[in-house]
Amino acid sequence: MRRVTIYDSMSRSVRVFAPIQPPRVGLFVCGLTPYDAAHIGHARTFVFFDVVARALSRWGYRVFSVQNVTNLDDKILDRAAADDEDPLALAERHFLAWRLSAERLGIRSVNYFPHATDYTAEIVAQIQTLVDRGYAYASAGSVYYSLARFPAYGALSGQRTEALRPGARLEVDPAKRAPEDFVIWKSATPGEPTWESPWGPGRPGWHIEDTAITLRLFGPRYDLHGGGLDLIFPHHECEIALAESTTGESPLVNYWMHGGLLNMGGEKMSKSLGNVYLLDDALDEFGPMVLRFFYLNAHYRGPLDFTRGTSLPEARAAYARLSLPAERIAELLERDGSDRPGEPVPEDLAAKSDDLVERLDTTLADDFSTREAIALLFGWTDELAGRLDRLAELSGDALATLRAPYDWGEETLGLFVRVPTGRAGAWAAIVPVALAARERARARGDYAEADRIRDALGAAGITLEDGAGGTRWEFTRPE
Ligand SMILES: [Zn+2]
Numbered sequence: 001m002r003r004v005t006i007y008d009s010m011s012r013s014v015r016v017f018a019p020i021q022p023p024r025v026g027l028f029v030c031g032l033t034p035y036d037a038a039h040i041g042h043a044r045t046f047v048f049f050d051v052v053a054r055a056l057s058r059w060g061y062r063v064f065s066v067q068n069v070t071n072l073d074d075k076i077l078d079r080a081a082a083d084d085e086d087p088l089a090l091a092e093r094h095f096l097a098w099r100l101s102a103e104r105l106g107i108r109s110v111n112y113f114p115h116a117t118d119y120t121a122e123i124v125a126q127i128q129t130l131v132d133r134g135y136a137y138a139s140a141g142s143v144y145y146s147l148a149r150f151p152a153y154g155a156l157s158g159q160r161t162e163a164l165r166p167g168a169r170l171e172v173d174p175a176k177r178a179p180e181d182f183v184i185w186k187s188a189t190p191g192e193p194t195w196e197s198p199w200g201p202g203r204p205g206w207h208i209e210d211t212a213i214t215l216r217l218f219g220p221r222y223d224l225h226g227g228g229l230d231l232i233f234p235h236h237e238c239e240i241a242l243a244e245s246t247t248g249e250s251p252l253v254n255y256w257m258h259g260g261l262l263n264m265g266g267e268k269m270s271k272s273l274g275n276v277y278l279l280d281d282a283l284d285e286f287g288p289m290v291l292r293f294f295y296l297n298a299h300y301r302g303p304l305d306f307t308r309g310t311s312l313p314e315a316r317a318a319y320a321r322l323s324l325p326a327e328r329i330a331e332l333l334e335r336d337g338s339d340r341p342g343e344p345v346p347e348d349l350a351a352k353s354d355d356l357v358e359r360l361d362t363t364l365a366d367d368f369s370t371r372e373a374i375a376l377l378f379g380w381t382d383e384l385a386g387r388l389d390r391l392a393e394l395s396g397d398a399l400a401t402l403r404a405p406y407d408w409g410e411e412t413l414g415l416f417v418r419v420p421t422g423r424a425g426a427w428a429a430i431v432p433v434a435l436a437a438r439e440r441a442r443a444r445g446d447y448a449e450a451d452r453i454r455d456a457l458g459a460a461g462i463t464l465e466d467g468a469g470g471t472r473w474e475f476t477r478p479e
Contacts, residue, residue, distance in 0.1 A: 009258045010251070019061065020223055025056055025061045025223050026218040027052070027065045028210070028214050029045070029066070031067035031068045031113065032069065034093075034094035035076040035090065035091065036094060036271055040282050040306065043291065046067070046107055047292055048295065049065075050109045050414065052224075052226070054412050055368065058412055065111050065112075067112075069113050069116065072087060072116060076091050104288055105279075106292065119209065126208060126246050127143050128198060130145065135150065142202065144181040144182065146178070148180075149245065150244070152241075152244070153241050156240060184205045185208075186202050186205060188203070211243040211252075221253075222252070223254050224253070225253040226258070226259070227257075227258060228259055229259065229301075240252050263306065288417070289319060293415060296374060297371055298370075323415070324388070325384040328388055329402060329403045332394075336472060341396075343395060343398060344395060345398035345402060353401050357408050360412075376405075431462060441453065461475055
């Protein structure tokens with residue numbers, strides 16, 4: 001297993017990663033509250049943690065990656081009431097839409113998406129433990145966590161209670177003993193989905209869902225917890241309080257990782273602010289590679305500014321430049337197969353390729369510095385830029401050697417995946433059909449027809465080369 005360092009939000013320092021039971025790694029990332037379509041701000045966090053899971057797997061760790069689904073909460077209930085839809089059905093519809101978008105984005109590292117409502121038995125049992133241990137109290141059919149009982153509250157965020165935040169408005173709830181206490185079981189409201197409990201029918205509060213899930217899946221302590229920066233307070237503080245006062249064990253999480261937010265117009269992209277760009281719209285317009293490149297070409301802990309009309313077109317141009325040699329190599333190998341004959345790779349380049357892959361691993365293992373890794377890949381693209389015309393002379397083995405840094409980028413960053421979209425995708429589908437028609441024409445002696453097909457392809461920038469092994473084709477004009 002490779003040595004990995006991680007910036008841990010709790011200690012506010014970069015620490016060497018040491019899992020509790022190596023090589024196993026438990027990773028929990030706070031997932032979506034699916035009450036509406038996902039936007040590109042959500043996806044930034046999830047693409048980053050996809051890279052964390054991919055990279056750790058590459059380095060020999062066995063990652064179990066969990067992303068919860070908060071499939072019942074106030075926002076879902078409000079939306080369902082407004083649309084006259086069943087709240088759980090509405091949440092599942094948006095969750096499945098998110099899964100499809102995540103697939104398109106190449107997020108395939110999540111092993112399990114637990115739904116909060118599938119864990120109500122665990123949640124009720126945990127609340128009972130908290131009540132028994134004096135950390136929580138029932139009042140008017142709800143159950144509240146007593147913040148004063150957990151002095152360590154605030155260690156992660158540096159904030160003590162919501163009540164101390166300047167300008168924070170806490171609803172006056174006469175059922176609470178103290179204004180900073182938070183609800184972990186909500187008494188039933190007519191018309192809402194409810195579950196039975198010792199305190200009467202109701203539903204879980206948000207914070208306790210995640211701890212009931214991780215206690216069940218990972219036990220009282222686990223390795224990595226991720227999420228957006230905006231979840232540190234109060235959500236992650238509450239998770240720590242709930243889990244540690246349930247089990248008596250500490251710390252709940254060994255490494256807390258928080259991703260920066262996506263800003264639009266200087267503000268966090270959020271539905272409540274109304275400044276959203278939907279993920280599916282971005283995928284339709286720019287494709288998954290451009291989006292992943294946009295997210296990963298920035299440090300994950302910093303904010304990322306998104307400007308409509310410039311950010312993604314710029315990312316598209318930069319990614320096209322970065323991936324050009326990878327595209328060329330892939331086209332040659334796809335056309336001729338990996339055993340294509342040709343010249344060996346120049347020795348200096350072979351050594352550089354090997355060194356670069358090692359440097360890429362080292363760089364990414366330093367707190368997942370995706371931007372620095374991409375900078376190294378740009379260096380490789382520059383190295384190959386002057387040799388693009390001669391790539392066609394190289395053997396399959398030689399091309400594979402030159403492709404190795406891009407293969408690394410595919411495995412860890414999820415970049416350089418050839419998604420059949422746009423003109424290149426269309427041609428890759430059409431040209432073999434045209435070539436087969438041309439073969440049939442020649443077989444029956446209709447050389448005029450064969451030439452017409454050849455000329456039509458030539459007019460579109462595709463040249464053909466007839467050889468002993470069949471006809472090869474190549475783009476002679478760049479996209
Ligand atoms: Zn959470």
